[in-house]
């Protein structure tokens with residue numbers, strides 16, 4: 178069977194190709210010269226598969242789409258508080274190049290607008306680093322997300338530098354308020370090189386998939402960002418990534434995303450995929466016209482909106498059976514299934530909470546569970562400990578050690594682990610089962 182996904186992507190591009198509204202960015206002459214007909218899309222899965230269509234080998238500059246990744250790099254290198262002390266996380270509702278600082282804190286409001294991004298850039302490398310040194314840190318760091326060595330397009334950088342009055346003004350404003358402490362010109366020059374790193378939609382989709390996968394690059398397997406930093410980056414992208422249309426984007430498309438004035442847009446669906454689109458004609462907010470529209474279509478067609486509440490999970494309690502042993506043991510076997518998070522764990526805990534329980538042996542069967550998150554793990558561990566304290570014998574079937582109750586240092590070292598229910602099947606067997614004695 179030929180997968181329908183590539184055909185679907187071709188169809189999407191065909192549907193939006195006729196839209197010739199908007200115009201390439203003109204304040205950077207090299208971008209104004211872009212071929213406005215170029216159109217490409219790529220989806221990258223969390224197991225490293227790419228579905229691409231259109232001009233997917235065409236390289237363009239990353240521009241503002243570098244900002245979330247460089248923010249992640251700075252958080253990882255300097256630590257959360259050192260970065261948060263300099264740059265906030267509040268949406269501005271303003272344009273990307275607004276000369277703005279938070280009135281009370283005096284910090285740039287967030288790392289997705291230029292004021293925040295120039296500040297974040299200036300935090301990389303030791304103080305006094307040159308533009309070239311910081312640009313190299315950024316280039317190497319972005320390459321980790323892309324899983325290949327990226328390069329800087331010097332001609333686009335020069336073209337932007339020639340008219341970078343607004344960014345120079347922003348950097349001088351930052352310097353005058355001591356938000357950045359190094360030479361503002363070096364900060365802008367390095368930031369412009371950051372924006373001039375060349376990527377394809379395939380690179381961007383993989384970079385997005387790295388964020389979707391909790392910071393692990395699906396192709397190289399490398400943990401590029403720690404889970405906590407990754408979450409921070411996505412949170413900021415979700416609220417601030419689309420500048421002054423962030424609210425509209427979140428309600429309509431519902432995918433944390435970032436656009437750039439080169440015409441690229443990428444989106445991240447945590448736990449699922451990374452998507453990127455390229456088409457150079459921009460709308461009045463500086464985002465790709467076709468890119469934005471394609472994201473609307475994809476979100477509707479593929480059910481990508483992050484706020485679309487999933488169907489309530491089927492009960493995770495697969496079976497809940499009770500047996501009476503020969504010596505009067507009251508055995509309860511609770512078999513769970515699927516993915517267990519807080520609400521699922523709460524459900525199980527509720528059924529375990531029997532005020533006048535006669536259960537003397539409680540078997541928790543996790544063989545059909547494929548994932549337990551941290552909070553569910555802690556709730557179960559606590560509940561099983563309470564059962565033991567109440568005198569119930571606890572038996573665990575957890576071949577994957579999802580509850581982490583096996584082995585040295587485990588929270589319930591004396592919980593009995595078994596790997597088959599055979600000895601418990603039927604009363605006769607129960608009578609003979611060693612573990613019930």
Ligand code: GLU
Pocket residue numbers: 239240241242273274291337344369372436437438439463
């Ligand atoms: N290099 C561009 C600038 O700083 C990036 C802006 C963007 O892509 O939104 O003006």
